[in-house]
Amino acid sequence: MSTDALPATLPALYPILAALPEAARQRLIERARKMQLPPGTPVFDERQSCQGFPFVIDGSIRVVKAAPNGRELPLYRVAPGETCVISSACLLGHTPYNARGITETDTTLLVLPSADFQALLAEPAFRDFVFQLFSERIADLMQLIEEVAFRKLDQRLAALLLGKGQRLHTTHQQLADELGSVREIVSRLLKNFAAQGLVALSREQIEILDPAGLRRVAGG
Incomplete structure (x- = not known):
């Protein structure tokens, strides 16, 4: 992706980018793939391999856990400025997805390929960003578990x-x-x-x- 194609809102949505060294930031800009998806589009599904790390620029993704009978349990939503903890976990563990992600509205994503995600983890600022994401999402999921189990x-x-x-x-x-x-x-x-x-x-x-x-x- 060229710098011209980079959404103007990206640095404001993801301040982490300003903390990256110039070479790392340039790698992200050049390697990230832009995707524009209509509502109801599957972004990922269970048992699929994870192809990259998503940055949501516009719209939202609904992440759900599906049962064999078709029922779904909403886990969380990924809005602009956020990213997907399940994608991060799959990339870190080299495992397939264990949930489903579907766009709720017209959605624009930047997807950083797996190899580039792994390379950026060497940068302390990016690594801290990913683990902060884990902390926040795990707290949300624990609250969800409490809601489902005890209320x-x-x-x-x-x-x-x-x-x-x-x-x-x-x-x-x-x-x-x-x-x-x-x-x-x-x-x-x-x-x-x-x-x-x-x-x-x-x-x-x-x-x-x-x-x-x-x-x-x-x-x-």
Whole structure:
């Protein structure tokens, strides 16, 4: 990739680049491959080999763990200025992906090939950046494990609704996807919430009527 093709927003999104020696930064610029993907495009899938280290310039990637029955558990999202800890782990361990990444919107990526990623790990600033990423994502994943293991689905649904504002424009399927559940269960819980006067339901819209009541449900 030439310097002219380098997105102008890249240094602002990834300040780590300014801390790299000129030779290392130039290697990244020359070797990174730009990808522009529409929504719903698989970026990687389980058991695929990892081809590179992604920098998200625009859009977002949803990373999920899929079960054989088709259900998915959302793990995290990768937004501009972030990168993917599963990709990092696969590159460091020379192992295939163990999750799936899908674009949520029009997404622009810079993908640094595996060999260049390994070479940049010799630079302390880049190595610190990668391990800081691990620290942050592991904390997020531990919170997710705690949510799934120790909180009932109605508590998690109530907390999810409270985090989206008074009026939500969403479908029951989208909420189920976010919770790693199935639409039928989420619909049943929402109907229970509506019967209690906590929410009002209409087509692809949920209005929160009793935030205090939802907070009590979320708190168990």
